[in-house]
Amino acid sequence: MSPIFTEISSLSAPRPALFFDRDGTLMKEVDHCHRPEEVHAIEGAAELLAKTREQGWLHVIITNQSGIGRGYFTKKEFDAVQEELQRQLNGLIDGVYMSPDMPGSNSMRRKPAPGMLVEAAKDFNIDLSRSIMIGDRASDIEAGRAAGCLTILVLTGYGKEHRDCGADFIAEDVTEALKWILEELKK
Numbered sequence: 001m002s003p004i005f006t007e008i009s010s011l012s013a014p015r016p017a018l019f020f021d022r023d024g025t026l027m028k029e030v031d032h033c034h035r036p037e038e039v040h041a042i043e044g045a046a047e048l049l050a051k052t053r054e055q056g057w058l059h060v061i062i063t064n065q066s067g068i069g070r071g072y073f074t075k076k077e078f079d080a081v082q083e084e085l086q087r088q089l090n091g092l093i094d095g096v097y098m099s100p101d102m103p104g105s106n107s108m109r110r111k112p113a114p115g116m117l118v119e120a121a122k123d124f125n126i127d128l129s130r131s132i133m134i135g136d137r138a139s140d141i142e143a144g145r146a147a148g149c150l151t152i153l154v155l156t157g158y159g160k161e162h163r164d165c166g167a168d169f170i171a172e173d174v175t176e177a178l179k180w181i182l183e184e185l186k187k
């Protein structure tokens, strides 16, 4: 295979992604967070995301926001929070998928359903079988597992209440999860 052909085929090959829950995982848990000043990214996450990006991982947020469906806050307020988180994470988030659906709505998108991960996989040409879902609730882990990803539970946010969810790995917080990925899954 010529070097040029190798380069072209690797450009079109499906990529692995790190899927992140947002609240309680990438940033401190705030119930129905809808104000930029309430956004506090987990300390040290931005530096490690720079390293996972270097290794070729895509970074995609998968977040349930039933507060929108319930009328507690607007999509515009969600976007402002998102923008502030992206700023604190040095612009290292590649995509954001949000479900405003309410619990019990039979949604195909709201976690624990895997719909948003499948959507992202189509949009970004992601190889789900080489991807990882990181979150603080059983519903994050279930969604990741249903999509065929490896799963990591973090003990920030609601994580301590969801230890028994059957995640493949449990990390103190997202920085420990990212360090584990960088060390154990070296490419």
Ligand SMILES: [Mg+2]
Residues within 6 Å of the ligand: 021, 022, 023, 024, 025, 135, 136, 137, 157, 158
């Ligand atoms: Mg969460």
